[in-house]
Amino acid sequence: QVQLVQSGAEVKKPGSSVKVSCKAFGDSFSSYAISWVRQAPGQGLEWLGGIIPLFGTPTYAQKFQGRVTITADKSTTTAYMELSNLRPEDTGLYYCARGGVRGELLVWVDPWGQGTLITVSS
Amino acid sequence: DIQMTQSPSTLSASVGDRVAITCRGSQNIDTYLAWYQQKPGKAPKVLVYKSSILESGVPSRFSGSGSGTDFTLTISSLQPDDFATYYCQQYKSYPLTFGGGTKVDMK
Numbered sequence: 001q002v003q004l005v006q007s008g009a010e011v012k013k014p015g016s017s018v019k020v021s022c023k024a025f026g027d028s029f030s031s032y033a034i035s036w037v038r039q040a041p042g043q044g045l046e047w048l049g050g051i052i053p054l055f056g057t058p059t060y061a062q063k064f065q066g067r068v069t070i071t072a073d074k075s076t077t078t079a080y081m082e083l084s085n086l087r088p089e090d091t092g093l094y095y096c097a098r099g100g101v102r103g104e105l106l107v108w109v110d111p112w113g114q115g116t117l118i119t120v121s122s
Numbered sequence: 123d124i125q126m127t128q129s130p131s132t133l134s135a136s137v138g139d140r141v142a143i144t145c146r147g148s149q150n151i152d153t154y155l156a157w158y159q160q161k162p163g164k165a166p167k168v169l170v171y172k173s174s175i176l177e178s179g180v181p182s183r184f185s186g187s188g189s190g191t192d193f194t195l196t197i198s199s200l201q202p203d204d205f206a207t208y209y210c211q212q213y214k215s216y217p218l219t220f221g222g223g224t225k226v227d228m229k
Contacts (some may be wrong), residue, residue: 041202045166045209046202047218061217066204095165108156110177112165115199 002026004034004096011119017084020116022096029077030054033099034083035109036070036120039108040092048094051079051106059105086120124212126146126222134229141197141209143224145210154214156187157195160223161206167209168194200226 007021022034049060053072060068069075069082079096094116097109125148128182137142153173156201158166168177168185183198195206205228210221 037220044222045211045220047220049217059216063217097165100168100171106154106216106218108168108171108211108213108220110158110168112167115165 001033002028002098002111003034004111006094006096006113006116008112009117009119011121012029012085012086013024014120014122016086017082018086018118019080020094020096020118022079024077024098028102030074031102033103033105033107033109034072034079035097035099035105036064037095037097037112038090038092039095039115040089042062043092047082051098052099052103052105054103055081071087075114083118084119088120088122090107091118091120123217124151124215124219124220126210126212128208128210129219130224131222132225133229134227135200136229137200137202139200140203141200141226143208143210143226144193145188145193145195145221147191147193147212147214151212151214153189154212155188155193156182156188156211156213158209158211159204159206160209166209188208197226 006060033052037046051058058070073080077105096114100108157170160166176187
């Protein structure tokens with residue numbers, strides 16, 4: 001059974017960037033997609049994008065294209081999500097989550113990491 | 123983008139009640155739909171995928187149905203552990219999109 005452990009909370013200034021890590025413990029890191037989903041305070045879930053480490057090419061939601069960069073390091077079984085040009089409305093919990101089917105990004109996601117709180121404030 | 127609309131946004135119910143949450147897609151998503159449960163301060167966890175397949179370990183009081191644009195998550199007899207927020211998610215096309223959520227609280 002895989003477990004995803006994310007990096008700790010961050011406080012950032014508007015206009016800066018943040019990079020969140022997601023380390024996978026367990027088997028088959030390379031062949032399952034990692035998606036990144038965010039949740040604004042008291043709000044719903046929004047998908048930013050994802051990557052299948054084996055293939056290495058990320059897919060992004062159009063809304064975040066140009067601001068988000070998702071990468072994966074097979075040697076350390078860690079995925080990363082970097083969000084640039086931060087705005088106060090980017091404040092929220094950022095989750096990584098594994099795809100439910102080997103080799104597919106267009107799937108349901110489970111399990112999830114514990115979430116990383118990103119606060120954007122001047 | 124495919125918009126997912128859940129109803130109701132809040133549902134007040136009692137232990138033992140039969141509960142149904144609906145999710146409608148803005149276009150046909152076949153059966154590429156999942157349901158999640160989220161409790162306060164916790165990450166979501168999947169309950170159902172492919173519209174009606176129960177994830178391993180999920181109690182059989184949960185069931186999913188539907189295809190095309192209209193879907194339902196049913197809890198046959200609500201238990202104390204089921205008070206939570208539920209989300210649907212489509213995976214027919216990018217970007218993956220979620221419904222706005224349905225909070226099930228105590229009547």
